[in-house]
Amino acid sequence: MSDKWQECMDHCVEVTKQAGKMIHEALQKDIAVMEKSSPVDLVTETDQKVERLIISSIKEKYPTHSFIGEESVAAGAPSVLTDDPTWIIDPIDGTTNFVHRFPFVSVSIGFTVMKEIEFGIVYSCMEDKMYTARKGKGAFCNGLPIKVSGQKDISQSLVLTEMGFKKDAEHFKTMLANVRRILTIPVHGIRSPGSAAINMCLVASGSADAYYHMGIHCWDMAGGAAVVREAGGVVVDISGGTFDLMSRRLIVASTRAIADRIAEEITELDVGRDDADGQ
Ligand code: LIP
Numbered sequence: 467m468s469d470k471w472q473e474c475m476d477h478c479v480e481v482t483k484q485a486g487k488m489i490h491e492a493l494q495k496d497i498a499v500m501e502k503s504s505p506v507d508l509v510t511e512t513d514q515k516v517e518r519l520i521i522s523s524i525k526e527k528y529p530t531h532s533f534i535g536e537e538s539v540a541a542g543a544p545s546v547l548t549d550d551p552t553w554i555i556d557p558i559d560g561t562t563n564f565v566h567r568f569p570f571v572s573v574s575i576g577f578t579v580m581k582e583i584e585f586g587i588v589y590s591c592m593e594d595k596m597y598t599a600r601k602g603k604g605a606f607c608n609g610l611p612i613k614v615s616g617q618k619d620i621s622q623s624l625v626l627t628e629m630g631f632k633k634d635a636e637h638f639k640t641m642l643a644n645v646r647r648i649l650t651i652p653v654h655g656i657r658s659p660g661s662a663a664i665n666m667c668l669v670a671s672g673s674a675d676a677y678y679h680m681g682i683h684c685w686d687m688a689g690g691a692a693v694v695r696e697a698g699g700v701v702v703d704i705s706g707g708t709f710d711l712m713s714r715r716l717i718v719a720s721t722r723a724i725a726d727r728i729a730e731e732i733t734e735l736d737v738g739r740d741d742a743d744g745q
Contacts, residue, residue, distance in 0.1 A: 471577070474528065474551070475585045475600055478575055481523045482589045482596070485516045485557065485573045489564070489591045499565050502540055506631045508561045513537050516557035516573065524553055534740075536685045546741045547684070547712055549580045554711075556685035559588075560661030569593065574663035576688020578711070586692025588663040597667045597693045605670055605696035614699040614720035615672040620727040623653045623675035623720075626665045630681070640733050641680075647731045648678075666690025669718050670697035676719040678728050680704055681737045684711045694718045700725050704732055712740040 492512040502509050517537040524531065532548060535555040539545045547554075556574040558564050564571045569592040576586045588597040597612075599605040605612050617623055625648055632638040649656055657674065659665055663686060665677040670693045688711060691701045700722050702708070704715040706729030714737045719725035 471579065471584045472600065474577060475587070475598070477524065477527055478553075478577065478585070478587050479596065479598060481520050482573050482575060482587050484523070485520055486589045486591050488512065488516050488519060489558065489571065489573070493564070493567060493592075497565055504631075504633065506562070508565055509537065509540065510558070510561065510565065512564070513558045513561055517555060520555055520557060520573075520575070521553075534684060536683065539685075545684070545712075545743070547578065547581055552578045554578065554685050554688035556663065556683075556689070559663040559686055560659075563660045568660060570659040570661045570664045572661050572663045572667075574685065574689035576685075576690075576692055576711075578688070581711070583688060583692045583695075583711070586689035588667050588689045588693055590661075590664050590667065595667070597670070597689075599670075599692040599696035601692070601696070603696065605693045607667070607671055612671040612693075613697045614670060614694070615675050616698075616720055617675040618721045618723040620651055620653060620676075620724050623724060624673075625653050625656050625728070626659065626668065626674050626677040627656060628658050628660065628662065628665070628679055628682075637735055640735050644732050648728065651727075651731070662686035663690040666694050666718050669699055669720060670694045672720070676717065676724050676728055678704060678717040678732065680715040680735045682714060682716075684714075684740045687711060687716055691716070691718070702729070704734055705729055714738060714740060 532550040532552040554576040585600040668674040
């Protein structure tokens with residue numbers, strides 16, 4: 467059984483390299499930008515082309531597997547996690563960065579079986595960093611082992627989060643109030659690199675100590691969650707409870723102590739679920 471998933475992971479690395487090549491080529495040309503759910507929710511032809519490339523390549527090899535892909539869901543495909551072997555794909559995580567050529571753009575793929583993440587791959591295209599993690603086998607960046615900082619003291623921490631425009635005034639206020647509460651603990655600083663998957667890999671490699679976010683999606687979280695866990699970090703719900711891949715919220719941290727401290731400060735927002743339509 468385990469060899470079978472290793473074979474899937476090897477294929478995933480290969481297809482992620484091809485996706486990375488496609489993104490590099492697209493970065494050399496003009497990028498036409500389209501809007502999805504709002505003027506700040508962007509998509510490009512490259513997001514769609516890369517997702518088609520990844521899904522067709524995997525489907526050819528594993529025709530019975532299931533898929534949840536950001537652009538397929540945007541086009542109306544269901545977003546429900548089942549017990550089936552499932553590939554959860556973000557073809558470009560950090561589309562706004564891609565459009566602006568801000569250097570944190572990634573391909574993120576997580577693979578689940580019985581709803582558990584078996585492996586995750588995150589390729590940070592412009593940094594040329596391939597993060598890989600298989601359950602129980604450790605986390606790597608370009609083949610070298612990585613681990614979290616081990617920091618336990620929130621006041622010595624660098625914290626990541628993302629701040630997007632929110633149409634709902636209450637959401638906007640709460641999001642900014644949360645940032646203020648974390649900053650005034652105080653922490654060493656807050657950063658917003660703009661790609662959830664890369665944020666998680668930054669925690670996994672010890673460059674940041676925590677990342678929290680409400681309102682992201684399973685395709686933003688699946689690949690990076692595997693990398694953080696295998697690097698020795700914790701992945702929990704924004705409340706500090708058990709992480710739920712479809713919940714659209716998480717805290718990742720170098721230690722449980724830091725995750726708990728962030729959970730303590732955060733006022734929760736109702737951000738819905740990725741599988742809300744399928745329930
Ligand atoms: C993006 C995230 C980013 C977050 C955005 C969005 P996309 O993913 O990775 O960090 O702030 O809300 O979800 O849309 O570029 O794949």
